[in-house]
Amino acid sequence: MAKDGLIFRLILIGTCIAEIAAAQVWTDYLGGRSINTVIWDSDRRQLWFATSGDGLISFDGTSFTSYTVETTRGKLITDVLTCAVLDHDGELWLGTAGEGLIRFKPDSSKWHTYTIQHGLLPNSISALAVDEDGAIWIGTNGSGVNRFDRFSRWDTLTTDDGLNGNDVRSIATDREGYRWFGTFRNFVGGFSGGGVGRLACADSCFRAKSSGRGARLHPKAVWSYYLRTPTSQRRTVNAIHIENVEGKLHKWFATDRGVYYLLPNNVDFDPIPQTTAPIEVQGNVRSIAVDQEGNKWFGILSGAARLDLSEPNRLWKIFNDAATLSDRTINTITPDDDGNLWFGALNRQGAVRMNANFMTYTSADGLDANTVLTLAEDNAGTIWAGTISGLAKFNHTLWKNFQFSNDTLRFIFRQRITAIAPDAVNGLWVATAAGGAVYVPPNAVPGDILTNKFYNASPGGLLSNSISDVVIFKNEPWFATIAGLSHFIPRTMQWESFTTDSGLVNNNIQTLALEKENALWCGTLNGVSRFDFKTRKWQNFTKANGLAGNWVTDILISDNADTIWFATNGDGVSPYVNSRWQKPITTADGLASNGVAALLKSLKPAGIWFGTTNGASFLDAKGRWTTIRTEHGLGRNVLTSLLRDRQHRIWFGTQLGGVTRYTRRFFAPTIQLRTRFDLTTSSEIVYDFIGADIGTATRLLRYAHKLDNSDYSPWLSDPFVRLLNPPDGLHTFYAKAIDADGNES
Structure with a gap:
């Protein structure tokens, strides 16, 4: 109930819903869930998690939204999702364990399920991919491959067509028109399946006039095979990653017997991944990703492995201790646009984010x-x-x-x-x-x-x-x-x-x-x-x-x-x-400490860094202060030296904490009103709002507010504002948030 003659209009610069976990190098999410696929949605700036038993979950940097049979009132037909892919139109395609193929349009919240009656092959869906034309490729556990194009035509590939196995575990497409299929190595009744099949298509992989189910391979399509000889050493190929490096395509295969790297000539394998791999990477490798530095990451049965192929390193590092991935079975790895890596684990071990804008070396x-x-x-x-x-x-x-x-x-x-x-x-x-x-x-x-x-x-x-x-x-x-x-x-x-x-x-x-x-x-x-x-x-x-x-x-x-x-x-x-x-300039102005060991000019964004005995403070060209400390990702708060490299990353030398490299983000936080109280008896208006950011913990955000055309308040950590005895009339209340990178909502 408002005070007589008093009307308030609230303007929040940005919107958000809830708090995210603390910003640190390794952060756990979704404990108790088994994650089969993680997808980064660049257009929406959010993540999608396909789970085994908990449906589809989205994370927009501020809150998680769960899509289950119950929450969608049956539009999602099952909570067991085996795989997922995002197409060129921003629609999600979800594989199930025998319940069909699900198509989800997030913008309209529309669901559609395709089954055998539409032309889908039977059995569980084990792999999904999207080609350059927008067609969906669907791998199954035992029935081969479907291709579903945008004209609603279903085509089929099996071993009768040259497919290297009907139990398909991974699919990838490349810009040269090749289709790559990784299959399961089957021991039943002798060796069958396994390895990688590459399908080269001229104009189309299938006959131009084919329609309906059961369409057959185009006569000009050509197969090539990898990791299939000798027969006793065929590989189950769990994941395929194709990387464009300076115009050349490099292919990586995660198998049940380690990692294989096919060179751009599509003939020779680089021996380094096999000959140098530690024991943890010689067995079942589940997934592949490439970080912003070009390092290769592999999900393994006990954590993840990173391969640095740069000269002269060519070194492996395992991440499976309590401070990183804690021996989780990593089934999927996905980078986001900020350079973070997201790891999805099986056995109800949830997801983990590696915060890449702070990298500390010791x-x-x-x-x-x-x-x-x-x-x-x-x-x-x-x-x-x-x-x-x-x-x-x-x-x-x-x-x-x-x-x-x-x-x-x-x-x-x-x-x-x-x-x-x-x-x-x-x-x-x-x-x-x-x-x-x-x-x-x-x-x-x-x-x-x-x-x-x-x-x-x-x-x-x-x-x-x-x-x-x-x-x-x-x-x-x-x-x-x-x-x-x-x-x-x-x-x-x-x-x-x-x-x-x-x-x-x-x-x-x-x-x-x-x-x-x-x-x-x-x-x-x-x-x-x-x-x-x-x-x-x-x-x-x-x-x-x-x-x-x-x-x-x-x-x-x-x-x-x-x-x-x-x-x-x-x-x-x-x-x-x-x-x-x-x-x-002292702590009264915003400096983290009056003990300052190092100064550095920043170009992107323009400003000055101050390396202090209590963190690193940054003063931008607009006179705004931000400070980063160990809770944000610094190795230690006592700084000794600063460096800006040619990529505009900031390096912090610390006392006892090694070197921390900081890559600034440029995405703004969001803010939203949580509660508003109009207290007539005490003539005060109380606003309680909250901000969130995908790279900064909510508890580390700061807030500023103003009434009407007054100046904004100083940046404060408390998002709770009490306005005493505001005058009668129409007023506008403004609030905004700032993150650790200095981005304002």
């Missing part, structure tokens, strides 16, 4: 230590990490560490790697906390026994073996040491040194930054110094001049050098704009 992935002090990307796009005990190079999914033949080098590289600076030819200048500097030549391969050039403190040379940072200017390295600034000139092998005697504000330099070709900034334990390359004069700034704090940990300079940000150890960040000091 010692289990090859790093020699989980505290990462520095990150760099060379001109070839290779990512490098310096840890408290070594130098590592990232090879697609795994980190590789360097070894050295020289005892001194081995000692140096057991030290803390504090900075890495690639040069123009992809060599690396590597700084350490106690072992001086090392130059790693171009094309160095981790694991090689290298003899490198190393530089130790000496009279007239490097000022100290304790180096905090290094930058390259005109192919010459500059080193920040605890004893001053050292400049090495390789062409003459000469050193140049700068200390407080030269004009430096303090000898203990923590960080360096180049101001175009004009100057070098040095952040020290007692202020900052600017060295002008042309005049060779120093200019110093401390807290007395406007700097937030004297201990400067990092410096970020804008492209045109009109704005410079100085990160401090405990006093926030000082902006220096057009040679004027601005108010420091």
Whole structure:
């Protein structure tokens, strides 16, 4: 009941229904269900789960909707769905265990069932696929294959037509017009079935004038067979995946005896999947998927296996521990548009999502230590990490560490790697906390026994073996040491040194930054110094001049050098704009912590990242703050370094948490009113709303609201708004949500 003379209109920016689970790398869903197929529906941005006993379930990122015999009042004729496929028109086709083929139109909620009376072959449906013309291919358990086209014509393939077995377990079609059939290897009455049959069709696989049931194969259709010889080693082919790589089609087969990879020539098999597979992948493999990195994933009887085929890795990794897939039997794997992988398990073990926008790498992935002090990307796009005990190079999914033949080098590289600076030819200048500097030549391969050039403190040379940072200017390295600034000139092998005697504000330099070709900034334990390359004069700034704090940990300079940000150890960040000091940025403004170790410019979206002792904060071009922490996917909240790679992904070096790679999402959250209370007696209006997002847990969303044309409130975690004593008249209440990626509803 509303207050007399008071009318409210509610505007929520976006819509949603319910809360989703917490955002973490591995998240469980649908416990107690057996999942036969998971489908990602790009147009609707939702998932479909075909289950064995619980019907069809959809998930739109905010809520689950269940379609069962009961909820559809019998329009869905069975809750046991064996497989599913989404056609080009956005309609779902569902296979059953002998109850027919079901067609579901989600937009109109219309259901239709096809049975033997329509032309469907008998027996359970075990496989479904859609070809380029929109025809549905239906594999059965013992009766062969149906093809149902958009003109409602039913065609049939059996072993009489050349099919490699009537018990069909998988079907795939490719852009070249081939149809691929994986069948069951039958031992009854001798070996029969099994392997892969490839059907090559000229214009049509079936006679042009055929109609009704029982139409036969076109005379020009040609069969080829794989994995069928020798007879005793035929394979049951559970899944077929065809991948287009640079215009060439690669075929992957998941079988009861491991994984097979058919090369684009359609003749030769690559031996790598068979010869390198761990014991878990040598048996029954159930499913195949490819992630956004090009890695191959396989569902196995106890979890999932990932194969990295990039050179020189070609490595397998098993995911079956309690933190990942917990020995589930993974029957289906599907990627979504955000890069997440969805795993469907049998035996009522539900579904699992792997959140791909946060990928954390630790010692289990090859790093020699989980505290990462520095990150760099060379001109070839290779990512490098310096840890408290070594130098590592990232090879697609795994980190590789360097070894050295020289005892001194081995000692140096057991030290803390504090900075890495690639040069123009992809060599690396590597700084350490106690072992001086090392130059790693171009094309160095981790694991090689290298003899490198190393530089130790000496009279007239490097000022100290304790180096905090290094930058390259005109192919010459500059080193920040605890004893001053050292400049090495390789062409003459000469050193140049700068200390407080030269004009430096303090000898203990923590960080360096180049101001175009004009100057070098040095952040020290007692202020900052600017060295002008042309005049060779120093200019110093401390807290007395406007700097937030004297201990400067990092410096970020804008492209045109009109704005410079100085990160401090405990006093926030000082902006220096057009040679004027601005108010420091602190936690009062939205910064996660006043202890800031690293700064980074972001291009997509535009803004600045702040690596703090309590997570990573991002300030976008509109002045909005978002912060990500371990609950979102960071390895640890204490950050040491930041890197933006050429794909605009952000890499976070952490203390004890390894390296986390973050890929930003650009899909907005949704929001919806849950309850509204009009309390006349207390003259207040109460709104309770909720937001949701497929990549951010509802509890991690934040909300803003406003009344009429007023400004929006600050972003708040509480979606509960109480409006006291609103004036009479027509009012409009607005509410919106923002996710961890900074997307607004």
